[in-house]
Amino acid sequence: DMIKGLYVAIDVDYLAGRDIPRVTKEVLEGGCRLVQLRAKTASARQFLSLALSLKELCIEYGAVFIVNDRLDIALACGADGLHLGQTDLPLSQARRLMPAGSIIGISADSPEDAASAQAGDADYVAAGAVFPTQTKLDVLYGGLSGLKAIRQVVNIPLVAIGGINKSNYNEALQAGADSLCLISAVLGAPDIKKATSEFMTLVEAEKND
Amino acid sequence: DMIKGLYVAIDVDYLAGRDIPRVTKEVLEGGCRLVQLRAKTASARQFLSLALSLKELCIEYGAVFIVNDRLDIALACGADGLHLGQTDLPLSQARRLMPAGSIIGISADSPEDAASAQAGDADYVAAGAVFPTQTKLDVLYGGLSGLKAIRQVVNIPLVAIGGINKSNYNEALQAGADSLCLISAVLGAPDIKKATSEFMTLVEAEKND
Ligand code: NI
Numbered sequence: 049d050m051i052k053g054l055y056v057a058i059d060v061d062y063l064a065g066r067d068i069p070r071v072t073k074e075v076l077e078g079g080c081r082l083v084q085l086r087a088k089t090a091s092a093r094q095f096l097s098l099a100l101s102l103k104e105l106c107i108e109y110g111a112v113f114i115v116n117d118r119l120d121i122a123l124a125c126g127a128d129g130l131h132l133g134q135t136d137l138p139l140s141q142a143r144r145l146m147p148a149g150s151i152i153g154i155s156a157d158s159p160e161d162a163a164s165a166q167a168g169d170a171d172y173v174a175a176g177a178v179f180p181t182q183t184k185l186d187v188l189y190g191g192l193s194g195l196k197a198i199r200q201v202v203n204i205p206l207v208a209i210g211g212i213n214k215s216n217y218n219e220a221l222q223a224g225a226d227s228l229c230l231i232s233a234v235l236g237a238p239d240i241k242k243a244t245s246e247f248m249t250l251v252e253a254e255k256n257d
Numbered sequence: 258d259m260i261k262g263l264y265v266a267i268d269v270d271y272l273a274g275r276d277i278p279r280v281t282k283e284v285l286e287g288g289c290r291l292v293q294l295r296a297k298t299a300s301a302r303q304f305l306s307l308a309l310s311l312k313e314l315c316i317e318y319g320a321v322f323i324v325n326d327r328l329d330i331a332l333a334c335g336a337d338g339l340h341l342g343q344t345d346l347p348l349s350q351a352r353r354l355m356p357a358g359s360i361i362g363i364s365a366d367s368p369e370d371a372a373s374a375q376a377g378d379a380d381y382v383a384a385g386a387v388f389p390t391q392t393k394l395d396v397l398y399g400g401l402s403g404l405k406a407i408r409q410v411v412n413i414p415l416v417a418i419g420g421i422n423k424s425n426y427n428e429a430l431q432a433g434a435d436s437l438c439l440i441s442a443v444l445g446a447p448d449i450k451k452a453t454s455e456f457m458t459l460v461e462a463e464k465n466d
Contacts, residue, residue, distance in 0.1 A: 091344035092326070117301070120328035124350040135300035141333040 050112050050151065051172040051205035053251045055229040056080045056244065057116070060087040060098065062183060062231055069101045071240060076109040078234075078244025082227065084131055086116040088184065099125035114153065117186075119145055129153065131174070133186030134161060139168040153207065155186040162198040173202055174229060177210025178220050183231045185210055192223050199224030214250065221254050259321050259360065260381040260414035262460045264438040265289045265453065266325070269296040269307065271392055271440055278310040280449060285318040287443075287453025291436065293340055295325040297393065308334035323362065326395075328354055338362065338380070342395030343370060348377040362416065364395040371407040382411050383438060386419025387429050392440045394419055401432050408433030423459065430463050 056075045063071055072083060085102050087095040099115055103125045106113035114129040115122035119137055122130040129151025130142055142152050153172045154165035162173045175198045176187045187209065190198075195208055208225035213233040220228055228251060237243030265284045272280055281292060294311050296304040308324055312334045315322035323338040324331035328346055331339040338360025339351055351361050362381045363374035371382045384407045385396045396418065399407075404417055417434035422442040429437055437460060446452030 092346050093344045096346060096350070118329060119332075120346055120354070123328075123354050124346060135302045137301050137305060137329055137333060141305070145329070145332050 049205060050082065051153070051207065052226045053082070053228070054080045054244070054247050055082040055084065055207055055227045056234050057084040057086050057209075057229055057231045058102065059183060059231050059235065060085070060090055060095075062235060068098050069105060071235060072102050072105055074240035075234060075244050076105060076111055078241040079248040080234075080244050081109070081111040082114070083111055084114040084116055084229070088117070092118070092121065095121050096124050099127065103127060112151065114151060122146065122150075129171070131155070136186075139165060139170055143169055155209075156198055157188045157190065158194075159197045159201045163201045166202045166204050170204060172205040172207055172227070173198060174207040174209050175225075176208060176229075178208045178223075178225075179211030179213075179216055181211035181232070183210070192219055195220065195223045195225060214247070217247070217250060218254055221251070258414060259291065260362070260416065261435050262291070262437070263289045263453070263456050264291040264293065264416055264436045265443050266293040266295050266418075266438055266440045267311065268392060268440050268444065269294070269299055269304075271444060277307050278314060280444060281311050281314055283449035284443060284453050285314060285320055287450040288457040289443075289453050290318070290320040291323070292320055293323040293325055293438070297326070301327070301330065304330050305333050308336065312336060321360065323360060331355065331359075340364070340383070345395075348374060348379055352378055364418075365407055366397045366399065367403075368406045368410045372410045375411045375413050379413060381414040381416055381436070382407060383416040383418050384434075385417060385438075387417045387432075387434075388420030388422075388425055390420035390441070392419070401428055404429065404432045404434060423456070426456070426459060427463055430460070 103113050112128045115127040116131045131153040133155040151171045154170045155174045156162035165173050175195045177189045205226040207227040207229050208220035209229035212228050234243045312322050321337045324336040325340045340362040342364040360380045363379045364383045365371035374382050384404045386398045414435040416436040416438050417429035418438040421437050443452045
């Protein structure tokens with residue numbers, strides 16, 4: 049099972065002006081093996097160009113590379129997976145059009161969304177925002193209670209997203225998350241590699257509890 | 258050759274609030290057999306939902322159905338083709354990922370773009386804006402001279418786009434366009450079916466000249 053532990057979303061808008069492949073390399077150097085590329089406002093050509101770079105880096109580090117929103121970009125760069133929100137392509141179409149064995153994750157705003165994603169053969173469900181966040185996500189604010197409610201209806205991997213940091217990550221794990229999707233907690237750190245590495249240690253320790 | 262004569266772009270933003278399948282039906286009833294769906298601001302799910310409806314209508318009328326910008330939507334709805342601008346997926350990726358025999362059209366801002374599209378096996382090139390227009394297009398303003406310059410470097414079908422209406426369409430044809438891509442001249446008419454039908458007659462007459 050590849051969807052567990054730390055999951056870092058490389059958000060191009062959040063990182064405006066930064067060197068995206070360099071940032072991604074820091075995340076990989078820090079030990080993260082599950083990376084998503086999000087580019088809500090980039091052109092498809094820019095998005096693909098970044099996706100090709102990041103896919104190559106992820107191959108180098110043995111990491112799983114997932115593209116957010118765009119099935120065409122995922123196909124074009126040979127991503128390992130695709131993450132879809134409730135207003136993106138439907139899961140059934142993504143399953144039909146992505147190569148066999150691809151990872152498909154779905155953002156769920158409710159237990160109904162989550163159950164439907166699991167029934168539709170999603171590989172994981174992402175729930176949130178678990179905590180308040182400034183980052184524009186594909187999910188509404190569901191809080192810890194929303195996360196718990198979704199945990200009760202799915203047994204596929206559950207990814208917690210939204211406002212997760214060092215002081216609250218364990219609440220998300222205790223609410224049933226298998227994986228923590230981080231943006232600002234890692235990408236906003238002065239030393240991204242160090243922040244990633246520290247989170248890896250925290251998440252590993254929690255798992256062995 | 259399917260890229261000739263009238264080509265109507267169903268622009269969802271231009272048609273804000275209108276019944277898109279109904280408008281498309283009028284265009285088809287008016288005789289147009291080449292239809293593009295453009296939805297720059299819709300969600301992927303909304304875009305796909307419209308694309309599936311329009312593809313079905315186009316099958317019913319024996320018309321060619323082309324999706325603008327999004328390869329994922331084109332694949333998901335089984336479109337006959339895909340139209341790409343210079344900031345969308347590259348032509349090489351589209352050719353690789355679309356089913357064999359799909360039509361791929363490219364918006365060209367310059368003779369260089371156009372020659373490169375032809376060399377990359379594009380099925381047609383769109384050039385414009387030939388005349389000033391309010392509609393947000395994937396092309397810069399190239400004028401009639403831009404259209405003529407592109408005609409000189411490509412022998413694949415050339416689609417003229419941007420501000421074409423009843424008083425200027427013949428200039429675009431005389432500059433070498435094989436096809437006229439219309440938005441407001443048809444969709445802005447009080448009777449869309451009648452406007453389409455009148456343009457079909459004009460374009461046919463010009464061809465027989
Ligand atoms: Ni999304």
